[in-house]
Amino acid sequence: MxxxxxxxxxxxxxxxxxxxxxxxxxxxxxxxxxxxxxxxxxxxxxxxxxxxxxxxxxxxxxxxxxxxxxxxxxxxxxxxxxxxxxxxxxxxxxxxxxxxxxxxxxxxxxxxxxxxxxxxxxxxxxxxxxxxxxxxYGTKGLVGDKLAEVEEKYDLSAVGDGFGEEGEETESSEEEEESGTEEEDTAF
Structure with missing residues (x-):
């Protein structure tokens, strides 16, 4: 057959x-x-x-x-x-x-x-x-159940905005840059 x-x-x-x-x-x-x-x-x-x-x-x-x-x-x-x-x-x-x-x-x-x-x-x-x-008939399971699983797994609700202004630097990155330049000066 x-x-x-x-x-x-x-x-x-x-x-x-x-x-x-x-x-x-x-x-x-x-x-x-x-x-x-x-x-x-x-x-x-x-x-x-x-x-x-x-x-x-x-x-x-x-x-x-x-x-x-x-x-x-x-x-x-x-x-x-x-x-x-x-x-x-x-x-x-x-x-x-x-x-x-x-x-x-x-x-x-x-x-x-x-x-x-x-x-x-x-x-x-x-x-x-x-x-x-x-x-x-429109949207389907991927949005509903799967999104809930992703939110639970990665705890998306606890995340803050996460966005800053363009060109804005954080304090820790400025401190790293300053300490990096001091080390370079002492190396010579």
């Missing part, structure tokens, strides 16, 4: 991506679910895939359900469409759009096909994470 590995880039920043592995016999609904899980998004909004080319132009649509909008060609449905049936090139690309109000866009690219299944993994699964994912 073929295992397909896709790299899923967040369109806004290609340094942020997730690699997911999925069986070729699984459907686009499974791919939809693992992408949302990999980026820590909920599953409450409309979603669609578009088959794409190397220039990231939208092709045939594969939707979660048929939406009330004009289609040139009836879309395929995610639950009925096997991923392997839509792979036409060695580096097949798809565009994934989630939440049509926010238009979260992800660029999905096939990066590897393997014949060997890893018995330790349950497919579909996320196999690599790179960068900090965008937050679906």
């Amino acid at each position: 073929a295992i397909l590995r896709f790299r899923v880039y967040w369109e806004e920043d290609d340094a942020v991506y997730r690699d997911v592995a999925i069986r070729h016999t699984q459907n686009f609904k499974d791919l939809n679910d693992i992408i949302l899980k990999a980026y820590e998004f909920d599953n409450k909004h409309k979603a669609t895939f578009h088959r794409s080319n190397d220039l990231w132009q939208k092709g045939r649509e594969i939707t979660l359900e048929k939406y009330d909008k004009g289609y040139k060609v009836d879309p395929l449905l995610m639950e009925e469409t096997k991923i392997g049936g839509e792979i036409h090139e060695p580096n097949q690309k798809f565009i994934f759009i989630y939440d049509f109000n926010k238009n979260w866009t992800f660029l999905v690219e096939l990066i590897n096909v393997s014949k060997e299944e890893n018995p330790k993994l349950t497919y579909p699964c996320m196999v690599r994470t790179e960068g900090i994912a965008p937050s679906q």
Whole structure:
């Protein structure tokens, strides 16, 4: 059974991506679910895939359900469409759009096909994470919990202003300079 590995880039920043592995016999609904899980998004909004080319132009649509909008060609449905049936090139690309109000866009690219299944993994699964994912509904955990940990570790609340005027020297640095010049005079 073929295992397909896709790299899923967040369109806004290609340094942020997730690699997911999925069986070729699984459907686009499974791919939809693992992408949302990999980026820590909920599953409450409309979603669609578009088959794409190397220039990231939208092709045939594969939707979660048929939406009330004009289609040139009836879309395929995610639950009925096997991923392997839509792979036409060695580096097949798809565009994934989630939440049509926010238009979260992800660029999905096939990066590897393997014949060997890893018995330790349950497919579909996320196999690599790179960068900090965008937050679906605004700010996310990095500010909250992590900032509190940093404040506790370094006791940031006890630190004073820490800023002086430019060119201002402290008394201790002036004393060091004076003692340094005396030592230099006695050395001769």
